[in-house]
Amino acid sequence: MKIVSTILTILAVLCLGGAALAAEELLGAGATFPEPLYSKMFDVYYSQTGNKVNYQGIGSGGGIQQILGKTVDFGGTDAFLTPEQLAKSPDNPLLHIPTAMGAVVVTYNLPGKPQLKMTPDVIAGIFLGQIKSWNDSRITGLNPGVQLPGDPIVVVHRSDGSGTTFVFTDYLSKVSPDWKEKVGAGTAVKWPLGLGGKGNPGVAGLVQQMKGAVGYVELSYAKKNNLPYAVVKNRAGNFIVPSIKSVSLAAGASMPDDTRVSITDTDTKDGYPISAFTWILVYKEQAYGNRKASKAKALAKLLWWMTHEGQKYNADLLYAPLAGDVKAKAEKIIKSVTFNGQPILK
Amino acid sequence: MRRERLFRNLLQLAAWLVGLNVLVISITLFWGASPTLRHFGPGFLWSSHWNPVTDEFGALPFLAGTLATSFLALALSLPLSLSMAILLGEFLRGRWLSNVFKSLVDLIAAVPSVIFGYWGLMVLVPWVREVEMQLMPLGQRLGIEIMPYGVGVLTASLVLAVMIIPNTASIAREVLELVPRDLKEAAYSFGATRYEVVRSVIVPYARSGIFAGVLLSLGRALGETMAVTMVIGNTNEMPANLFAPANTMASVIANELAEATTAIHYSSLVAVGLVLFLVTTGINFIGTYIIKKMTVQA
Numbered sequence: 001m002k003i004v005s006t007i008l009t010i011l012a013v014l015c016l017g018g019a020a021l022a023a024e025e026l027l028g029a030g031a032t033f034p035e036p037l038y039s040k041m042f043d044v045y046y047s048q049t050g051n052k053v054n055y056q057g058i059g060s061g062g063g064i065q066q067i068l069g070k071t072v073d074f075g076g077t078d079a080f081l082t083p084e085q086l087a088k089s090p091d092n093p094l095l096h097i098p099t100a101m102g103a104v105v106v107t108y109n110l111p112g113k114p115q116l117k118m119t120p121d122v123i124a125g126i127f128l129g130q131i132k133s134w135n136d137s138r139i140t141g142l143n144p145g146v147q148l149p150g151d152p153i154v155v156v157h158r159s160d161g162s163g164t165t166f167v168f169t170d171y172l173s174k175v176s177p178d179w180k181e182k183v184g185a186g187t188a189v190k191w192p193l194g195l196g197g198k199g200n201p202g203v204a205g206l207v208q209q210m211k212g213a214v215g216y217v218e219l220s221y222a223k224k225n226n227l228p229y230a231v232v233k234n235r236a237g238n239f240i241v242p243s244i245k246s247v248s249l250a251a252g253a254s255m256p257d258d259t260r261v262s263i264t265d266t267d268t269k270d271g272y273p274i275s276a277f278t279w280i281l282v283y284k285e286q287a288y289g290n291r292k293a294s295k296a297k298a299l300a301k302l303l304w305w306m307t308h309e310g311q312k313y314n315a316d317l318l319y320a321p322l323a324g325d326v327k328a329k330a331e332k333i334i335k336s337v338t339f340n341g342q343p344i345l346k
Numbered sequence: 347m348r349r350e351r352l353f354r355n356l357l358q359l360a361a362w363l364v365g366l367n368v369l370v371i372s373i374t375l376f377w378g379a380s381p382t383l384r385h386f387g388p389g390f391l392w393s394s395h396w397n398p399v400t401d402e403f404g405a406l407p408f409l410a411g412t413l414a415t416s417f418l419a420l421a422l423s424l425p426l427s428l429s430m431a432i433l434l435g436e437f438l439r440g441r442w443l444s445n446v447f448k449s450l451v452d453l454i455a456a457v458p459s460v461i462f463g464y465w466g467l468m469v470l471v472p473w474v475r476e477v478e479m480q481l482m483p484l485g486q487r488l489g490i491e492i493m494p495y496g497v498g499v500l501t502a503s504l505v506l507a508v509m510i511i512p513n514t515a516s517i518a519r520e521v522l523e524l525v526p527r528d529l530k531e532a533a534y535s536f537g538a539t540r541y542e543v544v545r546s547v548i549v550p551y552a553r554s555g556i557f558a559g560v561l562l563s564l565g566r567a568l569g570e571t572m573a574v575t576m577v578i579g580n581t582n583e584m585p586a587n588l589f590a591p592a593n594t595m596a597s598v599i600a601n602e603l604a605e606a607t608t609a610i611h612y613s614s615l616v617a618v619g620l621v622l623f624l625v626t627t628g629i630n631f632i633g634t635y636i637i638k639k640m641t642v643q644a
Contacts, residue, residue: 190396206497
């Protein structure tokens with residue numbers, strides 16, 4: 001009897017608590033890359049406003065499918081929608097709201113963990129299998145002070161479909177015509193050579209196990225795990241150390257109003273060239289299905305918070321915050337969200 | 347009487363639900379795979395191109411990877427699991443040591459596959475890499491390219507071999523214990539040695555049961571995902587040799603499904619699932635037929 005009454009008391013408290021806050025619970029799903037950031041943001045948001053937000057990191061592909069199927073309030077994706085995907089909801093367009101930026105770095109297993117300099121040609125050459133050993137003159141020429149061994153280069157890539165792979169192959173397709181023709185860009189591609197590891201830990205694990213291995217991982221993962229990574233020459237000709245600042249700087253020039261743009265191989269002077277946005281996807285008109293106005297309002301407010309107050313959590317978790325121009329564009333997009341044709345936020 | 351009927355109906359309902367389940371799964375798989383089957387036709391089975399960028403898909407590398415690792419694992423584990431079963435079921439029968447071994451074997455079955463994957467990655471992979479380095483010069487002379495990756499078909503098979511030992515060993519031990527005592531005693535009374543009894547009486551009598559255990563382990567090996575993914579190298583190409591990295595059907599689905607953004611990519615992964623389903627079902631049917639043929643008519 002005692003147990004039963006205790007449970008009843010707990011239930012009563014929970015119900016009352018829920019009723020007092022009268023909160024809307026929002027549901028999102030998608031990209032795994034921003035999941036740690038979103039978890040932190042939504043946790044803070046819940047304690048500040050009482051609005052619960054549930055985000056499931058199931059991958060960008062899953063996020064896109066779920067928002068198209070209208071089973072979630074918002075989707076998360078690392079790759080902006082293709083025209084074909086946008087055409088699947090012609091009457092009620094999906095909007096892209098950038099929330100953070102990330103970068104992909106080239107990591108390797110070399111004695112002494114040197115910080116190597118790499119050009120786009122060298123990176124493409126390594127991942128195409130054209131540069132086969134570490135003492136190739138194309139690498140040593142860029143790194144005169146570094147003692148490079150004659151070990152064969154073992155390429156490690158992601159085995160799972162991933163936004164990280166998309167960003168990396170998108171970059172290689174832009175800087176190397178050879179790559180574009182032979183491999184191309186995608187969340188999963190037909191790799192010319194190498195081994196696959198699952199997730200950032202899988203790639204990093206294989207790289208760390210094998211002398212002379214090279215792979216690509218997210219900047220935040222590399223930093224957290226103290227992995228060495230390469231300094232990459234950008235389009236302006238500067239060698240850029242990947243950092244939160246240089247990633248933020250990669251977004252700058254010629255942003256379209258809908259923010260659907262790839263910023264790899266950026267033309268900004270100090271931007272790190274293998275950077276990318278991650279977006280949240282929502283419908284422009286929120287009065288669909290049986291949705292209530294209160295839910296639409298909660299969603300719009302959440303998006304505003306994420307692109308403003310929420311941004312201060314980005315740097316802590318090693319994501320780059322949105323820079324000025326992008327923030328202004330995000331504001332405009334959030335303000336264009338409507339309920340029954342009426343803008344939700346003024 | 348009404349209670350009796352109710353009970354019977356309840357049992358029937360449960361049985362139908364289970365049967366229906368298999369049917370629904372196969373229909374779902376066919377349905378999901380149909381865009382791929384229509385687009386690529388039977389060529390999906392023997393094309394070795396898997397390129398999500400150009401939307402070309404073929405299941406052959408994964409089919410080869412699954413069959414190669416599973417049968418190799420079976421070949422590697424069979425001598426061990428059978429020896430174990432004969433030792434426990436005949437020689438140590440009823441002794442305390444038998445119970446110790448039995449618990450140890452059952453413990454293998456209880457270890458989650460991700461732990462096996464981790465063990466493979468941390469312990470087995472460096473070993474295999476050492477062996478591969480020793481074999482490299484020999485490979486060069488024979489014209490076989492061996493790269494000291496450590497991960498690949500061989501490593502995956504070794505991990506699988508350990509994982510499937512309990513499936514064969516437990517069932518084989520149980521059927522060996524079921525061999526009628528009078529048969530064995532008759533053999534002994536003719537002056538047969540222990541080895542001769544095992545070879546000519548016990549194993550032939552129990553062979554259909556042993557084979558059922560083998561089938562069960564094969565089923566586990568064919569479908570194993572996590573442990574294999576961690577040590578096979580995940581290369582979507584036909585494996586060139588034992589030491590080459592490859593990929594299996596279960597593993598490519600687990601890897602690529604979450605981020606399959608185009609409809610045809612998604613459908614092709616479902617089609618790979620369908621192939622896996624058909625292969626497993628096919629092997630089971632053949633197995634059941636063989637068991638029937640092998641059963642000793644008493």
